[in-house]
Amino acid sequence: MLEGWVRRRTTAQVLALRSRIVLECARGHSIAEVSRRLGIASETVRTGRRRFLERGLEGMSDEPRPGVPRKP
Known part of the structure; x- marks a missing residue:
């Protein structure tokens, strides 16, 4: 899974970096x-x-931020 995230072009940069780490x-x-x-x-x-x-693969993605979500 981690190697797939590193290779895939559509992976968020932060997720790819955490996977490389x-x-x-x-x-x-x-x-x-x-x-x-x-x-x-x-x-x-x-x-x-x-x-x-601590959290395995679930710990690789960002947690939701507090507050009201941004409007597009």
Whole structure:
């Protein structure tokens, strides 16, 4: 599923990035290495990894934001 999200052109960028983070960590790379390879902050890697460990695939997508939804 994660690899599919990374490859699919219509995947939201944030979902693709979180998928890359999880896949890189699963390959045994350290947080610092994943951060360097993807060009992102170490805290972003920690957050993405933690979301996946705590909630699995459901943790990969954004949660609804509070408040009234935007009007188109």
